[in-house]
Amino acid sequence: MKKSVLTLFLGLFLFGVVLAQDxxxxxxxxxxxxxxxxxxxxxxxxxxxxxxxxxxxxxxxxxxxxxxxxxxxxxxxxxxxxxxxxxxxxxxxxxxxxxxxxxxxxxxxxxxxxxxxxxxxxxxxxxxxxxxRSYMQQISNTKDNFNMKKGVLASFDLMKASEGKFQDYENAEKEVFMPIHQGRIEKGLMGSWTLLRTALPFGSEAKSTHLTMNMYSDYMQFFNAMEYEDLESTAEQRAAVEKGLKSRDQKWVYLATLESTVR
The missing domain is CATH 3.30.70.100 (Alpha-Beta Plaits)
Incomplete structure (x- = not known):
């Protein structure tokens, strides 16, 4: 199993060389x-x-x-x-x-x-x-015009895809969770969302395989997003969310404020 996970990571990483421009x-x-x-x-x-x-x-x-x-x-x-x-x-x-x-x-x-x-x-x-130190590749993100400036808030969520469910987890993030985050952005409850895949270290013993960056303009937006409940979601959508949650283990969540940015 360790060899197969290593092969998957290496293949995805090398494939990323071809798609580097994107x-x-x-x-x-x-x-x-x-x-x-x-x-x-x-x-x-x-x-x-x-x-x-x-x-x-x-x-x-x-x-x-x-x-x-x-x-x-x-x-x-x-x-x-x-x-x-x-x-x-x-x-x-x-x-x-x-x-x-x-x-x-x-x-x-x-x-x-x-x-x-x-x-x-x-x-x-x-x-x-x-x-x-973690080396990561951006593999998905929301459509937004979020302004990265001093004082913005971020939640860095470290995830580990469940064994045998690596692709299931990425599909869940892109097809289930990203539309939810996009909806929050359009409602003014979030600034930006990005999904990253860990390039190194490889193997089944790695502490995490992915990281999501959740951006907020300030604490007010952050807490409003935490309290928001989508009452319009269907039973099918809720089932998809539940299935997606089972495809990964949320290891840690780091909350941080941007002190400086260079572009």
Whole structure:
């Protein structure tokens, strides 16, 4: 079974190379910062924002987000989430090299020497620990014009498709749940929704296989969406929802606020 799951993941990932122009590839980094390092880390965040802006301007990456975490599996495990957006899986896996970071830091602050930049990076990386990194591919999303700006709220839901129901789960998200989210967006109860498939790690022992990004303009919209009940849904639709829920295990839900975004 492990071999078959690995083969499925690898096949889907390689197929994504062909369809790269129709998708986005995202790297999530879950970051832990000790209280004593918080001030230095915030300074690092401001520095990296400029570096990533240079990388966007150079078309090396598509964007970068910095999120502060409010709730999740264990908020002591990490407090921040960053997302780096790439145009294809090869760029995603290569990431930004040390040479890239040096180049873009130099573009962001031409007055700094190479040694000063390297010292700045050494000091910056010492302020935090990378608790987890996830490589993901966007495979479905709602039609919307949501404005990603500082202060928006997101619910990152980590899912694991039930064994033997990988395709059933993806079909349920696209055919059952996405129309529900689209309806909420049209009613002003949600901003945006995206389904992502995990590219790495592979195998049946992976903690999660998918992630959904649920965007809200603020807490008011978020709580209104939580309280909304679709009284017009049919028995057939409710049965489809129930079947879809059984195709996956919702591992954790992380609620976060967007602190910075670079596009």
């Amino acid at each position: 998708s986005r590839y995202l790297v999530f980094e879950f970051i832990k910062v000790e209280t004593s390092q918080m001030y230095e880390f915030i300074d690092y965040k401001g520095f990296m924002e400029k570096v990533y802006q240079s990388a966007v301007d150079d078309n090396k990456i598509l964007g970068w987000d910095f999120w502060s975490l409010h709730s999740g599996n264990d908020t002591g495990e990490f407090q921040y989430i960053t997302i780096t957006y790439y145009k294809d899986p090869v760029s995603m896996m290569n990431g930004l090299t040390e040479e890239d970071l040096l180049k873009y830091a130099k573009l962001a602050d031409p007055q700094m020497s190479d040694n000063q930049i390297k010292e700045k990076f050494d000091q910056a990386f010492a302020t935090h620990d990378l608790a987890q």
